[in-house]
Amino acid sequence: MAKEIPKTYEPNKYEDEIYKLWEESGFFNPDNLKLPKNAKPYTIVLPPPNITDKLHLGHSSMLAIEDLLIRFHRMKGYRALWIPGTDHAAIATQNVVEKRLIKEKNIRRQDLGKEKFLKEVWKFLNVTQATILSQTRKMGASLDWSRQAFTLDEPRKEAVKKMFVDMYEAGLIYRGKRIVNWCPRCHSTLADDEVEYEKEIGKLYWLKYGPFILATSRPETKLGDTAVAVYPGDKRYKNMVGKKYKILGVLGEFEVIVVADRSVDPKFGSGAIKVTPAHDFTDNEIAIRHKIPMKQIIDEDGKMMANCGKYAGMTTDEARVEIVKDMQKMGLINRIEDNYEHNIAVCYRCGTKIEPIPSKQWFVAVDKKIKRLGNKSLKEKALEVAKSGKIKFIPFRFTKRYTDWMANLHDWCISRQIWFGHDIPVYYKGEEIYVGSRPPKGSGWKQDPDTLDTWFSSGMWTFSTLGWPDNFKNNKKSGDFKKFHPTQVLETGYEIITLWVSRMIMMSLFAVGEVPFENVYLHGMVLDKFGKKMSKSKGNGIDPIDMIKLFGTDAVRLSLLIGSTPGNDTRISEEKIGSFRNFVTKLWNIYRYAAGTDDNFKLVEKIGKKDIKTLSDKWIVSRLNILIKEVTQELNDYKFSLAGEKLQNFTWNELADWYVESNKIEKNKNVLGYILRNVLLLWHPFMPFVTEKIWSDTNATNGHTNDTNKDTNKKKMLMVEKWPVADKKLVDKKAEKEFQNLQEIITKVRNLRSNYHIEPGKIITAYGKNIKNTEIIGRLARVKFDGQSAKGIAVSAGKIKISLDISGMVDMEKEKVRLKKEIQNLETLAIKTEGLLKNKKFLESAPKVIVAQNKVKLVEYENRIKIQRELLKNLG
């Protein structure tokens, strides 16, 4: 008796245990794989999730794709390494902890002081990090935990310091006073791409401005104006350019100079703009171009400074109201437009309005040509690698997004006035500056109080996780860095091409002179079933852990891998995951059938010609070997969805629906064992748990291993089995065609039964000359062949022609109509194909294959027409 196997696969029962087995095997670490010395590396660094929160379905999607790539390559014999880690996400984390402290204990970070506050951050961080790591394991991710990293752990701190010092010494990092995006609430600068824009309905104020009338949405900045700019050649202002004017303002008269600058749009407003160099980016650029002085009037709290007379100390919003009031009294307002729609800049973390203010900050120069980069700038080098194809983007169209952004990049402000983050390795003593990984000797030195932009450390992720700088002393590669860099694929979301991908490329090119990765695979966003972004505030998020509990990890992975294409967003719903759970069960039941055929059922690695006995055998073996080739190709091309669909189609519609059925008659357990074995291998990167479970169960029951010691069991894990290679010799197109005919005839009989409502239980008497595979036809079409000629309806497929004794059950007239319709349909097709084949231009310009295909098609149509006509004639 075969042993009891449950009808459905229960993932929750096995998954944790299987994961533990994998982890304990040590094979997540490529150093433990028994590989030939020349085995190629295949490295992926996990984009480190922010430790601000637990993982969402987007992360699950990322993990599923990367694990698929890693498992696929591990099976293909690569030195597959996938490095785990998390990101400290400086400002984001600080904000989360700040909000919590206020909510839970009603204390501000300033009340606690830096040291105590950071302790709170680490307390929080340890909790979320543990959650993230356990969720990651739940997804089945085969990450090498022995190499786990954190963007703010000790090795990464050392690496960051070294990088800063190196860049400083190379002349790429400098300190400068620049206009920065300043968040008055976070009290920090923000990078350009950390700024978000929101629509706001505000007012547009038309000011009487000396000889000008000009429009502004921020009248309070008038206190900082030092110029008026117009479009070059604008007739209205032609004579005024270069002259100075006294302007009456709320604090008395001040002087402006009129300049001509191309950034002014002559069609907007009056064509003249007031220039506030200290508090507007465009104005600042104009000021630099024309050497106009800068006057700061807004401080770091977003308040008017002491030089603003009675408005000092007001917020900009308050000041605006007062100043407008005063200007109206003075008759300086021409008119006010309401409902003026414009965009305002807000902090991407806290939503506070950004104030552009001048500030002393650290910058990375992206346009400075340096010797180390072959007299090129970071920007030039970073563009070069994308244009030359050294780094390939998948899908390709994102190359443009990257190069466009990179080409317009300004110097990167890397200092942040927040507490949580990497310290800046710079020390001050009066006017003296010291830059170095260790504090300078002597007393009186104070370290820069700021921290670094979080992307500075995550930009180093590909090499800081591989032991840089220790593994790159004197420009010589060693250790992990030598073995695994550059990495093969960076798999991430397209929304962080600019934030992250670009920075990794620049930093790697500078630090190690290599690209960080050869390919950038970009996945889309995971949306809810209505196509909306999942977010906590909307409450439409799906928690991956809930889904795993309900349907199992394999189903969750499949639902994320199949039906989504690179770079495109994908919608997901419980129903979708549920249908993949059904598929997992289907696979389980194929195994259940197989195991039930024989107590000693086993997976078969190799089969010979003599094992392949029947037409069904030939067909399924042929189909499998084509499948192996195709799936391998699709996976090589990053077409995971297509590979999955092909596998699913084979497993369900060919193996389960047809081969298992014929196997019930022919009972060829060798072929069944061979097919199932390969199906498990091919499916493993998609759904590692159920495949591993079936694999180990079939190995455990078949008794072909009598040694139970751990070491040999390790070898038998599916995870480290060899990826199958298609055997051309087993592809048999003739058998495929023949089996197709078998399928067709069976389907036609079923069709007739259904059309004429013949009970499924009723066995129909059939007759045919020289019919092969009568048993299979008999069982699947529920007919019984007897030697007598049966009067009735004939059906045919290819060369197979049988008559069914259902004369009494079928409406002959209806059947005639059906046949006529079919013939007509075929005739239309035949005429169309014939026309094509007579077309000289088609014959000249179409590829030979297509012409040949059409010739075959025409013959086929004609044959079928002939047969159908015959059948019609027989009906009388």
Add this chain to the structure above:
RNA sequence: GGAUCCUUAGCUCAAUUGGCUAGAGCACCUCGUUUACACCGAGGGGGUUAUAGGUUCGAGUCCUAUAGGAUCCACCA
């Protein structure tokens, strides 16, 4: 304002460099408990591929325009 993507069955998506009668899954309808599976099986209906032109022997696929949707970048005083 610039760029990219999307629009194919009721819904979600495929369709490789232009080339089999445009395919799946879900949903729907009919039938079914044949010992792998009702998380199933058999059969079925449902498409002028957003619209209008063009290139081509041939267009869902390439080009142009229009309409609708999404995203990214820049930011308008």
